[in-house]
Amino acid sequence: RIGEENVAALERRYHHNEQGSRQKLESQIAEQAGAAPHEVAIYCPSGEMALKEAQMPVICGPQGVQRFCDLNSDEIRVLSRGHRALWKFFVFLSPRIAEKSARVSAICEEMLGFNNELPHATF
Numbered sequence: 001r002i003g004e005e006n007v008a009a010l011e012r013r014y015h016h017n018e019q020g021s022r023q024k025l026e027s028q029i030a031e032q033a034g035a036a037p038h039e040v041a042i043y044c045p046s047g048e049m050a051l052k053e054a055q056m057p058v059i060c061g062p063q064g065v066q067r068f069c070d071l072n073s074d075e076i077r078v079l080s081r082g083h084r085a086l087w088k089f090f091v092f093l094s095p096r097i098a099e100k101s102a103r104v105s106a107i108c109e110e111m112l113g114f115n116n117e118l119p120h121a122t123f
Contacts, residue, residue: 002114007047007087010112014044014089025111029091032107039094040104047087088118 002010013021022042030040048055057065069080091108093101105116 001085001117004047004084006114007084010044010089011047014042015046028111029104029107033097033100033104035094035097035100039097041092043090043092045087047084089114 012018014025017023022044023037026040026042027037030037033040056068058068058071060066060071069076089112091104093104097104109116
Protein backbone atom coordinates (compact mmCIF):
# COMPACT_ATOMS: atom_id res chain seq x y z
CA ARG A 1 0.00 0.00 0.00
CA ILE A 2 2.97 2.29 -0.47
CA GLY A 3 2.25 3.10 -4.11
CA GLU A 4 3.78 1.90 -7.36
CA GLU A 5 6.49 4.59 -7.41
CA ASN A 6 7.72 3.57 -3.96
CA VAL A 7 7.60 -0.12 -4.88
CA ALA A 8 9.68 0.65 -7.99
CA ALA A 9 12.24 2.59 -5.93
CA LEU A 10 12.53 -0.22 -3.38
CA GLU A 11 12.79 -2.75 -6.20
CA ARG A 12 15.68 -0.83 -7.81
CA ARG A 13 17.57 -0.54 -4.53
CA TYR A 14 16.90 -3.87 -2.86
CA HIS A 15 15.70 -6.38 -5.50
CA HIS A 16 18.26 -5.33 -8.10
CA ASN A 17 20.68 -4.46 -5.27
CA GLU A 18 21.59 -1.11 -6.77
CA GLN A 19 25.11 -0.19 -5.53
CA GLY A 20 25.00 -2.95 -2.91
CA SER A 21 22.03 -1.31 -1.17
CA ARG A 22 20.57 -4.57 0.13
CA GLN A 23 23.73 -5.63 1.96
CA LYS A 24 24.26 -2.10 3.28
CA LEU A 25 20.74 -1.95 4.72
CA GLU A 26 21.04 -5.45 6.20
CA SER A 27 24.28 -4.41 7.91
CA GLN A 28 22.79 -1.14 9.19
CA ILE A 29 19.72 -2.90 10.60
CA ALA A 30 21.90 -5.56 12.24
CA GLU A 31 24.22 -2.95 13.75
CA GLN A 32 21.34 -0.94 15.23
CA ALA A 33 19.74 -4.13 16.58
CA GLY A 34 22.99 -5.37 18.10
CA ALA A 35 23.20 -8.35 15.76
CA ALA A 36 25.71 -9.71 13.27
CA PRO A 37 25.15 -8.76 9.61
CA HIS A 38 24.45 -12.38 8.61
CA GLU A 39 21.52 -12.47 11.07
CA VAL A 40 19.41 -10.05 8.99
CA ALA A 41 18.17 -10.81 5.47
CA ILE A 42 16.05 -8.63 3.20
CA TYR A 43 13.70 -10.10 0.63
CA CYS A 44 12.41 -7.54 -1.84
CA PRO A 45 10.63 -9.25 -4.74
CA SER A 46 10.12 -7.72 -8.14
CA GLY A 47 7.14 -5.39 -8.35
CA GLU A 48 5.85 -7.62 -11.12
CA MET A 49 6.11 -10.82 -9.06
CA ALA A 50 2.37 -11.09 -8.51
CA LEU A 51 1.43 -10.44 -12.14
CA LYS A 52 2.52 -13.67 -13.82
CA GLU A 53 -1.04 -14.62 -14.72
CA ALA A 54 -1.66 -11.17 -16.17
CA GLN A 55 1.41 -11.54 -18.43
CA MET A 56 0.10 -14.81 -19.87
CA PRO A 57 -0.34 -14.80 -23.67
CA VAL A 58 -3.88 -15.42 -24.90
CA ILE A 59 -5.30 -15.87 -28.38
CA CYS A 60 -7.74 -13.07 -29.20
CA GLY A 61 -9.37 -13.96 -32.48
CA PRO A 62 -8.19 -11.88 -35.43
CA GLN A 63 -5.88 -9.82 -33.19
CA GLY A 64 -3.76 -12.92 -32.62
CA VAL A 65 -1.74 -13.48 -29.46
CA GLN A 66 -1.71 -10.73 -26.84
CA ARG A 67 -0.80 -10.54 -23.18
CA PHE A 68 -3.83 -10.88 -20.92
CA CYS A 69 -3.02 -7.55 -19.24
CA ASP A 70 -2.93 -5.71 -22.59
CA LEU A 71 -6.59 -6.43 -23.32
CA ASN A 72 -8.83 -3.41 -22.82
CA SER A 73 -10.85 -4.84 -19.94
CA ASP A 74 -11.94 -3.30 -16.64
CA GLU A 75 -11.99 -6.75 -15.04
CA ILE A 76 -8.36 -7.38 -15.97
CA ARG A 77 -7.33 -3.94 -14.64
CA VAL A 78 -9.06 -4.70 -11.33
CA LEU A 79 -7.32 -8.08 -11.12
CA SER A 80 -3.93 -6.50 -11.92
CA ARG A 81 -4.37 -3.88 -9.20
CA GLY A 82 -5.32 -6.65 -6.77
CA HIS A 83 -2.22 -8.63 -7.68
CA ARG A 84 0.00 -5.59 -7.25
CA ALA A 85 -1.42 -5.16 -3.73
CA LEU A 86 0.01 -8.59 -2.85
CA TRP A 87 3.58 -7.23 -3.06
CA LYS A 88 5.44 -7.27 0.27
CA PHE A 89 8.93 -6.28 1.46
CA PHE A 90 10.33 -8.63 4.11
CA VAL A 91 13.11 -8.47 6.66
CA PHE A 92 14.01 -11.84 8.14
CA LEU A 93 15.94 -12.41 11.35
CA SER A 94 18.01 -15.30 12.57
CA PRO A 95 16.19 -17.31 15.25
CA ARG A 96 19.02 -16.27 17.59
CA ILE A 97 17.79 -12.66 17.53
CA ALA A 98 14.06 -13.29 17.07
CA GLU A 99 13.34 -11.61 20.40
CA LYS A 100 14.52 -8.34 18.80
CA SER A 101 11.79 -8.39 16.13
CA ALA A 102 9.88 -5.44 17.64
CA ARG A 103 13.08 -3.37 17.75
CA VAL A 104 13.99 -4.37 14.18
CA SER A 105 10.48 -3.47 13.03
CA ALA A 106 10.91 0.04 14.46
CA ILE A 107 14.39 0.35 12.93
CA CYS A 108 13.06 -0.64 9.50
CA GLU A 109 10.16 1.80 9.71
CA GLU A 110 12.60 4.59 10.52
CA MET A 111 15.18 3.65 7.88
CA LEU A 112 12.75 2.91 5.06
CA GLY A 113 10.16 5.56 5.91
CA PHE A 114 7.15 3.23 5.72
CA ASN A 115 4.94 1.75 8.40
CA ASN A 116 5.17 -1.99 9.00
CA GLU A 117 1.79 -3.29 7.83
CA LEU A 118 2.41 -6.79 9.14
CA PRO A 119 2.85 -7.49 12.83
CA HIS A 120 6.36 -8.64 13.68
CA ALA A 121 6.32 -12.32 14.42
CA THR A 122 8.55 -14.73 16.23
CA PHE A 123 8.42 -18.43 15.58
